[in-house]
Amino acid sequence: MTYSYTQMSNYLTCPRRYRHRYLDGWQEKDTRAAMLFGRAFEQALSAYFLREDAAGVLFREWSAYKDQQLHYSKGDTWDRMLQQGIQLLDRFCQDDRIRIRQSRRNLQIKFERPLAGKNDFVAYVDAIGKLDGTRCLIEWKTTSARYPEEPDGLLALDPQLVCYSWMTGISEVAQIVFVRKRLVEVQYLRTTITDEQRHEFGHLVADTIGRIESAQFLPHSGIRFPQNPCSMCPYIGLCLGKQELVDTRLVRRPGAENLGWLDELAY
Numbered sequence: 527m528t529y530s531y532t533q534m535s536n537y538l539t540c541p542r543r544y545r546h547r548y549l550d551g552w553q554e555k556d557t558r559a560a561m562l563f564g565r566a567f568e569q570a571l572s573a574y575f576l577r578e579d580a581a582g583v584l585f586r587e588w589s590a591y592k593d594q595q596l597h598y599s600k601g602d603t604w605d606r607m608l609q610q611g612i613q614l615l616d617r618f619c620q621d622d623r624i625r626i627r628q629s630r631r632n633l634q635i636k637f638e639r640p641l642a643g644k645n646d647f648v649a650y651v652d653a654i655g656k657l658d659g660t661r662c663l664i665e666w667k668t669t670s671a672r673y674p675e676e677p678d679g680l681l682a683l684d685p686q687l688v689c690y691s692w693m694t695g696i697s698e699v700a701q702i703v704f705v706r707k708r709l710v711e712v713q714y715l716r717t718t719i720t721d722e723q724r725h726e727f728g729h730l731v732a733d734t735i736g737r738i739e740s741a742q743f744l745p746h747s748g749i750r751f752p753q754n755p756c757s758m759c760p761y762i763g764l765c766l767g768k769q770e771l772v773d774t775r776l777v778r779r780p781g782a783e784n785l786g787w788l789d790e791l792a793y
């Protein structure tokens with residue numbers, strides 16, 4: 527079985543959610559404008575480093591969704607998101623803080639790692655390059671709100687960065703956050719992942735796979751009224767037995783249990 531960060535993250539968020547997604551084949555419908563915009567924007571970033579027309583690529587990729595019924599949040603519209611994307615690309619070019627040499631090889635890089643049994647782990651790292659002259663592993667993020675930077679050192683606890691550091695052996699990691707707000711902003715966040723964190727993550731992977739293989743799928747998202755995390759979960763219709771909620775948010779693709787790692791490309 528091939529595992530990915532997204533699979534691990536789903537299991538650790540709620541084992542029942544993992545079962546809905548990876549064993550029973552339920553998937554969230556691809557109608558979230560923010561997620562689709564993020565994919566289009568990453569294509570534009572790749573074009574920028576390949577010395578192509580980044581704004582043109584963003585327009586082309588985002589235009590594919592113009593006439594689709596997407597779910598926009600917080601007053602977003604197709605036009606507004608495009609405009610913010612172009613402004614973010616401009617800001618990023620002006621900042622000129624990221625360098626990626628041999629960009630065809632150092633963007634969307636696939637890493638594979640064999641695990642015990644017949645398992646393996648796969649990760650797609652957005653880029654390896656330099657931030658302000660320091661070589662690091664880079665993840666792009668698009669968001670409508672700034673990422674928190676306090677308390678100092680918070681970024682080193684980001685599980686995805688720890689995972690990718692474990693996969694690549696690279697200690698220096700960065701998140702470049704493209705914030706779509708009224709005045710757009712690019713955050714350049716860098717941190718160092720320690721050997722101990724990578725070692726612990728290896729144990730977490732082994733422990734999680736052990737629980738998956740022994741079919742432990744009890745729901746435990748945590749009950750925290752008034753903010754029950756289940757209310758944000760796309761699988762809530764299945765857990766509540768409400769078909770109309772299932773129909774609104776999910777599609778079923780049975781037999782996809784071995785292709786779960788493909789989710790890695792979607793986030």
Ligand code: SF4
Nearest residue numbers: 540745747756759765
């Ligand atoms: S609705 Fe709650 S219990 Fe059900 S899968 Fe989602 S997080 Fe888990």
